Amino acid sequence: MNVSDSERAASTLCKNGFKLAPSTDSADVVIINTCSVREKAERKALRRVEEIARSRGAEAPLIGLMGCVAQLEGEALFDYAPSVGFVAGTGATERIPQLIRKAVAGKTFDLGERRSPFEGDLEPAFRHSARVAFVPIIEGCNKFCTYCIVPYSRGRERSRAATEILREVRSLLAQGFKEIHLIGQNVNSYRPKYDGGPEKFPGATPFSRLLRAVASTGMPRIKFTTSFPRDFHADIVKAIDENENLCNWVHLPVQSGSDRVLRAMRRGYKVVDFIRHVEAIKGARRRISLTSDIIVGFPGETREEFEDTRRLVERCGFEGLYIFKYSARRGTPAAKLADTVEESEKTDRFQSLEKLQASAQQKIYTDFLGAEVLVLAEGLSARSADDLTGHTTCNKVVNFRGGRDMVGKIVRVRVDELKSHSLYGEALGVL
Ligand code: SAH
Ligand code: SF4
Numbered sequence: 001m002n003v004s005d006s007e008r009a010a011s012t013l014c015k016n017g018f019k020l021a022p023s024t025d026s027a028d029v030v031i032i033n034t035c036s037v038r039e040k041a042e043r044k045a046l047r048r049v050e051e052i053a054r055s056r057g058a059e060a061p062l063i064g065l066m067g068c069v070a071q072l073e074g075e076a077l078f079d080y081a082p083s084v085g086f087v088a089g090t091g092a093t094e095r096i097p098q099l100i101r102k103a104v105a106g107k108t109f110d111l112g113e114r115r116s117p118f119e120g121d122l123e124p125a126f127r128h129s130a131r132v133a134f135v136p137i138i139e140g141c142n143k144f145c146t147y148c149i150v151p152y153s154r155g156r157e158r159s160r161a162a163t164e165i166l167r168e169v170r171s172l173l174a175q176g177f178k179e180i181h182l183i184g185q186n187v188n189s190y191r192p193k194y195d196g197g198p199e200k201f202p203g204a205t206p207f208s209r210l211l212r213a214v215a216s217t218g219m220p221r222i223k224f225t226t227s228f229p230r231d232f233h234a235d236i237v238k239a240i241d242e243n244e245n246l247c248n249w250v251h252l253p254v255q256s257g258s259d260r261v262l263r264a265m266r267r268g269y270k271v272v273d274f275i276r277h278v279e280a281i282k283g284a285r286r287r288i289s290l291t292s293d294i295i296v297g298f299p300g301e302t303r304e305e306f307e308d309t310r311r312l313v314e315r316c317g318f319e320g321l322y323i324f325k326y327s328a329r330r331g332t333p334a335a336k337l338a339d340t341v342e343e344s345e346k347t348d349r350f351q352s353l354e355k356l357q358a359s360a361q362q363k364i365y366t367d368f369l370g371a372e373v374l375v376l377a378e379g380l381s382a383r384s385a386d387d388l389t390g391h392t393t394c395n396k397v398v399n400f401r402g403g404r405d406m407v408g409k410i411v412r413v414r415v416d417e418l419k420s421h422s423l424y425g426e427a428l429g430v431l
Pocket of ligand 2: 145148186
């Protein structure tokens with residue numbers, strides 16, 4: 001979501017006469033996009049502001065903050081980080097050009113709402129990749145999980161009109177993009193005010209209708225993230241089964257394997273509900289890669305409850321897992337609970353789960369050894385000049401030996417080596 005917002009900010013600025021500088025060393029204006037989901041990210045952003053100001057000395061650029069920290073802290077940031085010249089909240093991305101012009105005369109901020117959600121085309125040059133594009137379909141969140149800051153920093157859910165999404169996908173296809181990611185805090189909570197556009201497509205929910213409609217555009221690869229367990233419908237799996245170009249990957253964050261903790265988190269589902277979704281996903285015709293998120297050390301989480309999480313992770317066979325240590329966020333209900341799990345205990349639980357996942361993941365990865373996978377070659381590998389890099393349809397990173405002329409194409413790759421979070425292989429040919 002933040003990468004997508006940065007693309008939007010860069011594109012808007014360039015349409016308004018600004019130019020992208022090659023680095024922060026020469027830029028007249030530096031904008032830092034911030035995340036407040038955990039305290040560490042927030043502190044890092046503020047440190048970066050001061051670092052840039054210090055390194056440029058008397059030539060210090062105008063520094064602006066955008067994103068969630070900007071939205072939540074607003075004007076107070078001028079005290080926390082004195083080098084900040086302007087603050088653009090999560091709704092102000094499109095107004096950054098005006099904000100910069102004002103900030104030249106003195107510190108200023110804009111925490112107003114987005115005027116036209118998601119509208120306006122992105123200049124392809126400002127996308128993070130020339131082959132893979134992010135397409136926002138829903139913004140904000142109504143769920144209010146007790147630990148999470150997102151509903152406060154991003155506001156209520158707003159779904160983008162399907163006709164608008166379909167228009168963008170068709171235009172991306174015409175520009176040569178091979179893969180899109182439909183993105184949002186919870187994509188499967190998609191519920192536009194006007195449900196027009198995909199009328200002729202069946203579906204048990206607006207999201208699965210949208211998936212089928214997007215699939216019909218012929219975009220070669222369609223991925224979507226993140227899915228919210230309470231709103232997960234088995235029809236999503238059916239849509240994937242019906243359409244080869246709906247990729248075989250679902251990211252479904254479970255957060256905990258304990259019903260008591262899930263209730264305290266106000267996630268709105270129980271472990272059995274989650275397992276039902278896992279079974280639907282595993283029952284698909286194509287193998288679907290399932291990945292998830294876990295928070296360890298939520299206030300009051302006992303050792304036994306953490307063991308329940310370990311058991312759930314063992315049972316689900318996640319092909320990737322993001323583990324987070326609970327971080328209290330000011331203003332959320334959980335921040336009022338005593339943060340009972342010691343930092344050292346959080347670290348222990350984090351490491352124990354990481355180890356468990358690493359060994360489970362290696363077993364899953366073994367199935368890929370010797371197998372042929374389809375990889376969208378996104379570019380040259382950062383590690384070796386002879387290798388290319390890309391992702392499988394199930395979103396695994398694959399580095400492989402192949403020719404530079406393969407960049408941008410979908411390549412058949414034989415996997416001959418397994419790394420801890422990626423696969424390595426050799427190109428067999430272009431699809
Ligand atoms: N909407 C998605 C998640 C978005 S936030 C969902 O509900 O599934 C991305 C991840 O950050 C979450 O899944 C959670 O694991 C983590 N996270 C959010 N708030 C956190 C906090 N206060 N401390 C630690 N991790 C947190
Ligand atoms: Fe945060 Fe919960 Fe919303 Fe996800 S669903 S963004 S965890 S409040």
